[in-house]
Amino acid sequence: MDSTFEHVRRAPLAESLAGALVLAVGMGFGRFSFTGMYPIMVKEAVMTVSAGSLAACANYVGYLLGALAMSRVGDRHAARATRFAMAGTVFCLALLAFHPSVPMLIATRFVAGAMSAVSLVAASVWLLHVVGHRHGAPVLYAGVGAGIAISAEAIVLGQASRLGAPALWLLLGAVAAALSALAWPKIVHGAARHADDTRLINQASSPPRSSIAPWTLVAAYGFAGFGYIVTATYLPLLIKTMLPHVDAVQVWAAFGLAAVPSCFVWHAWHERVGTRAALVANLAIQAIGVVLPAFAHRPWAYLASAVLVGGTFVGTVTIIMPAAKHVAHTVKFNLMATLTAAYGLGQIAGPLLSDRLAAHTHSFDQPLVAAGAALVLAASMCVSRRSS
Known part of the structure; x- marks a missing residue:
């Protein structure tokens, strides 16, 4: 009897870890490894800064369309979509x-963006709905930060071995394939057999207090996407430009490492103070991290920015996705996919505005301040009790 209950307790954790590996591949590698590779590809003349910006925008457009496509995918297709996203990302x-031309680079990043959205929505639906393990959210979303850190260190090790950009991409693909192989056996629709067991566990905790209305969540999440994306797209490139003696990829690894424990911290804070207060704190701290390099072009400011933004941006997801689960029944559309689409729109708008502002000022200070303002606006939307 004891072994049976022990298995029930272990099973959701194993599946949460599998979901984390999915996001490590789809988001950490498929989406954010490009940030670490950006300055390397520019330095090796594999692409220009302009081509890199176009590729980044294409990635965000793909992310948006992938989220919209997932709005029509139900629970019974979540496991299949999750596996498809892992394979597509690798x-x-x-x-x-393979020395992509600019059109091929843009197209590939577009597809990778779509795979990232599919992995995020499908893995969230699979773990939170199919498996029924809401408290697995911190482990699940910690996979994003873990993937960023692992991919960044893979780049660092590859550079130490004198690998060029093409070989580095192959290395990243090989590591992502290995992580996918670890997750693959657990990502099955049959995992729903644990839903009844985990529901008994989840009932021991009450749902997060001070819930926020669905459309307020969508709007705030869209501004949050706009707010973090400048740092998440350009941080290593900014460091390489402003502080060439600093190892930009290692700072980027700190961004990912900060994200891993943050999921557990923000989940606990969410459970303690409720959705509204947790989001306000999360977005306010994130705003400080985003604007820091605009006021101090010093190594400590870039490192602090990486830690503060890395330590909050996945926390935003960790708070919003479980909160959305509790109000999803009040709308007739796929709320998780809609949230992801709103985030995608914010991510598209961020680099477009950044490029325009940077072209006029020849600096990223104004884009960073604008991004910080978007995060403050998102936080303000969560303050009023009328948003509940």
């Missing part, structure tokens, strides 16, 4: 090793 990483 393929896109490997494809970038």
Whole structure:
């Protein structure tokens, strides 16, 4: 009897870890490894800064369309979509090793963006709905930060071995494939057999207090996407430009490492103070991290920015996705996919505005301040009790 209950307790954790690996591949590698590779590809003349910006925008457009496509995918297709996203991400990483032309680079990043959205929505639906393990959210979303850190260190090790950009992309694809192989056996629709057991566990805790209305969540999440994306897209490139003696990829690894424990911290804070207060604190701290490099072009400011933004941006997801689960029944559309689409729109708008502002000022200070303002606006939307 004891062994049976022990298995019930272990099973959701194993599946949460599998979901974390999915996000490590789809988001950490498929989406954010490009940030670490950006200055390397520019330095090796594999692409220009302009081409990199176009590729980044294409990635965000793909992310948006992938989220919209997932709005019609139900629970019974979540496991299949999750596996598809892992395979698609590995393929896109490997494809970038073959000296892509600018159109091919843009197209590949577009597909990778779509795979990232599919992995995020499908893994969230699979774990939170199919498996029924809401308290697995911190482990699940910690996979994003873990993937960023692992991919960044893979780049650092590859550079130490004198690998060029093409070989580095192959290395990233190989590591992503290995992580996918670890997750693959657990990502099955049959995992729903644990839903009844985990529901008994989840009932021991009350749902997060001070819930926020669905459309307020959507709007705030869209501004949050706009707010973090400048740092998440350009941080290593900014460091390489302003502080060439600083190892930009290692700072980027700190961004990912800060994200891993943050998921557990923000989940606990969410459970303690409720959705509204947790989001306000999260977005306010994130705003400080985003604007820091605009006021101090010093190594400590960039490192602090990486830690503060890395330590909050996945926390935003960790708070919003479980909160959305509690109000999803009040709307007739897929709320998780809509939230992801709003985030995607914010991410598209961020680099477009940043490029325009930077072209006029020849600095990223104004884009960073604008991004910080968007995060403050998102926080203000969560303050009023009328948003509940």
